[in-house]
Amino acid sequence: MSLAIRKCSSDLLSITKWVVRREYRLLSTLPENIEPANTDVDEKAPRTGRRPRLQNPVLEYRHIYPEFLPDPNPKWRNSLREKLERADMLKRRAKIDIPEFYVGSILAVTVSDPHAQGKTNRFVGICIDRKGCGLRAQFILRNVVDHQGVEVRYDLYDPIIQSIQVLRLEKRLDDELFYLRDALPEYSTFPFDMDPEVLPDGTPVPINDVQVKLKPRPWLERWERQELKGVSNIEEHLKEKDRKRRELRKEPWEKYDLMKQYRRTIPIEEQSEIWGEVYNQLQQMHVSRRKVARKRVLATPKPQLG
Amino acid sequence: MNQAEVTKLVSKLRIKIPPKHRKMSSPEGPEGRMNKLRKTVTGLFKYERIELNHNRADEARQYAERLIAEAINHGDCHKPTMEMADYWLLEKELVHKLFKVLVPRYENSNTAYTRMLRAPRPEYSYNTEKTVLELRGNPYPPLHNKQANNRQLLQNILLDAAKYEYRQTKYAEMAENIGKNEQEKPSV
Amino acid sequence: MLRRLLATNTLRGFHTTACMNEVRLLTRLRVVDNSEIGKRAMAEGKPPKVICVYNKQRVGYIGDRVMVAIKGEKKKGILVGLKQKQSVRVPKFDSNNVVLIDDSGTPLGTRIHVPIPTILRTILKQRTHAKGADYTKLLGIATRFV
Numbered sequence: 001m002s003l004a005i006r007k008c009s010s011d012l013l014s015i016t017k018w019v020v021r022r023e024y025r026l027l028s029t030l031p032e033n034i035e036p037a038n039t040d041v042d043e044k045a046p047r048t049g050r051r052p053r054l055q056n057p058v059l060e061y062r063h064i065y066p067e068f069l070p071d072p073n074p075k076w077r078n079s080l081r082e083k084l085e086r087a088d089m090l091k092r093r094a095k096i097d098i099p100e101f102y103v104g105s106i107l108a109v110t111v112s113d114p115h116a117q118g119k120t121n122r123f124v125g126i127c128i129d130r131k132g133c134g135l136r137a138q139f140i141l142r143n144v145v146d147h148q149g150v151e152v153r154y155d156l157y158d159p160i161i162q163s164i165q166v167l168r169l170e171k172r173l174d175d176e177l178f179y180l181r182d183a184l185p186e187y188s189t190f191p192f193d194m195d196p197e198v199l200p201d202g203t204p205v206p207i208n209d210v211q212v213k214l215k216p217r218p219w220l221e222r223w224e225r226q227e228l229k230g231v232s233n234i235e236e237h238l239k240e241k242d243r244k245r246r247e248l249r250k251e252p253w254e255k256y257d258l259m260k261q262y263r264r265t266i267p268i269e270e271q272s273e274i275w276g277e278v279y280n281q282l283q284q285m286h287v288s289r290r291k292v293a294r295k296r297v298l299a300t301p302k303p304q305l306g
Numbered sequence: 307m308n309q310a311e312v313t314k315l316v317s318k319l320r321i322k323i324p325p326k327h328r329k330m331s332s333p334e335g336p337e338g339r340m341n342k343l344r345k346t347v348t349g350l351f352k353y354e355r356i357e358l359n360h361n362r363a364d365e366a367r368q369y370a371e372r373l374i375a376e377a378i379n380h381g382d383c384h385k386p387t388m389e390m391a392d393y394w395l396l397e398k399e400l401v402h403k404l405f406k407v408l409v410p411r412y413e414n415s416n417t418a419y420t421r422m423l424r425a426p427r428p429e430y431s432y433n434t435e436k437t438v439l440e441l442r443g444n445p446y447p448p449l450h451n452k453q454a455n456n457r458q459l460l461q462n463i464l465l466d467a468a469k470y471e472y473r474q475t476k477y478a479e480m481a482e483n484i485g486k487n488e489q490e491k492p493s494v
Numbered sequence: 495m496l497r498r499l500l501a502t503n504t505l506r507g508f509h510t511t512a513c514m515n516e517v518r519l520l521t522r523l524r525v526v527d528n529s530e531i532g533k534r535a536m537a538e539g540k541p542p543k544v545i546c547v548y549n550k551q552r553v554g555y556i557g558d559r560v561m562v563a564i565k566g567e568k569k570k571g572i573l574v575g576l577k578q579k580q581s582v583r584v585p586k587f588d589s590n591n592v593v594l595i596d597d598s599g600t601p602l603g604t605r606i607h608v609p610i611p612t613i614l615r616t617i618l619k620q621r622t623h624a625k626g627a628d629y630t631k632l633l634g635i636a637t638r639f640v
Binding site for chain 2: 055059062063066067069070071072073074075076130131132133134136137251253256257258259260261262263264265266267268269270271
Binding site: 111113114115116117121123138145146147148149150151152153154155158160181 | 526575580582583584585586587588589591607608609612613614615616637638639640
């Protein structure tokens with residue numbers, strides 16, 4: 001169902017450990033303080049000089065729920081609004097199961113549609129992008145229906161959405177898959193009657209390392225400049241001119257720009273505050289959903305028999 | 307509204323960060339800017355105290371802080387951090403200094419790792435603000451005088467003199483009053 | 495000659511890519527119904543060009559009526575799918591699709607072979623007036639809605 005659920009047993013243990021240790025420290029007076037200090041020393045002893053910090057395991061939630069983190073641009077920060085938005089998001093998540101998914105996963109979204117005849121509309125497609133934060137979080141699904149590429153953008157917290165179902169949970173090699181628009185149609189064709197694939201408990205999210213083939217140019221973007229890992233035949237379509245320009249446009253210093261990284265991320269301290277605020281409710285929701293899902297699995301054979 | 311990047315975790319800096327970077331005009335563009343800052347950061351790590359223009363100092367300070375924070379977070383066995391230090395410190399012995407000297411120095415500190423102070427502006431200069439940028443805990447004598455009650459300060463000397471004078475006049479008055487009282491008492 | 499042309503094209507100093515993907519004057523469209531003229535035009539590689547968009551902005555949005563030049567004739571059509579960025583829950587297509595109609599709103603073909611956005615139902619109903627053309631006939635020949 002989701003990473004958090006599958007990992008939950010191990011995660012829960014480590015998280016409780018961490019919380020307990022933290023509270024222990026808060027409550028403790030001198031004699032108890034000695035214990036953690038000793039363990040720290042023991043950990044340090046074998047690897048001299050290297051000191052990875054004790055990191056809060058709750059921080060791993062940032063991959064599953066990236067929209068809970070605010071926009072790092074200080075122009076858009078407002079702590080009160082962010083807090084209210086998080087509360088609203090949790091309320092919405094209590095109503096509807098928004099599963100864990102990534103760019104590259106295949107989703108089925110059912111919305112109530114006043115224009116459709118059955119008043120509901122279901123769309124299946126591969127998630128090619130996930131963007132926005134807070135209540136404005138969005139994702140784009142892409143599919144090829146009757147040899148015609150179709151993309152639909154959904155708001156993640158749209159009250160009109162009736163259900164979001166993950167048909168295949170996986171990641172791709174790139175963070176956004178807009179190059180599927182220029183790829184051969186078979187790479188983004190998915191049948192609407194696809195069966196959901198259930199991953200066994202405890203497996204990490206698989207990474208699909210399929211490399212797509214692009215159609216010949218013209219393309220919508222200059223894919224050759226974007227260092228894409230999921231495209232196999234980009235060099236076939238390039239001319240000498242394009243290779244030269246790609247070299248000229250390279251920015252090898254970019255990855256060393258520490259402040260650029262900093263301005264794009266939310267620091268650990270702020271993140272642990274946010275996750276500490278929403279952790280309990282998210283965890284409760286997962287546990288209850290997991291129970292329901294188990295029951296459903298047990299209950300499904302009955303109608304088939306009858 | 308953009309989503310925050312989640313691939314990297316950074317620790318919060320203890321200095322004020324302006325919302326945008328300074329462009330630091332350079333004929334080589336953004337690469338030239340980075341090269342300028344690399345030189346400044348290397349100088350800061352080498353000499354631990356440097357005097358320079360405010361803009362460049364403020365910009366380089368952020369990078370120096372980030373570099374130290376990364377080094378503290380990941381240690382010297384983390385390859386990306388090592389590459390980062392290798393890029394930012396042009397003299398390679400400074401990489402050792404970063405991991406062997408500066409990381410232990412700042413590991414348990416609760417304040418920023420650097421300090422920026424205003425320097426006097428040179429006379430007849432253009433409108434350039436000078437700044438002293440230094441690493442905290444450097445071996446040099448401190449730049450600012452923290453003793454609030456230094457007796458040698460001019461205003462303290464003047465205040466002392468005024469107090470002394472005031473006290474003298476008061477004593478004189480009291481002496482006069484005592485003399486008067488003694489004269490008046492027998493008459494009563 | 496061709497090489498020279500290409501060279502001038504690259505040196506022109508401004509780029510001619512249609513970033514906005516808007517349907518405006520002289521945009522090439524794709525005919526998605528099975529009308530005879532539309533099929534022939536697409537097969538010959540001469541897709542119709544927009545020569546008029548019937549709205550005030552002169553930029554075609556979903557469900558708008560356009561006049562196209564197709565095989566040397568003037569025909570009217572309705573935009574049933576756009577490449578441009580759409581609002582939330584409205585599908586965006588990989589091509590600008592048009593269905594040819596005549597003046598009374600009757601489609602020239604008998605079948606549309608690509609999916610049609612459901613929002614067209616509401617839009618076309620609003621555009622249809624009692625005495626004017628009846629555009630909702632187009633919905634009858636659609637095979638699939640998304």
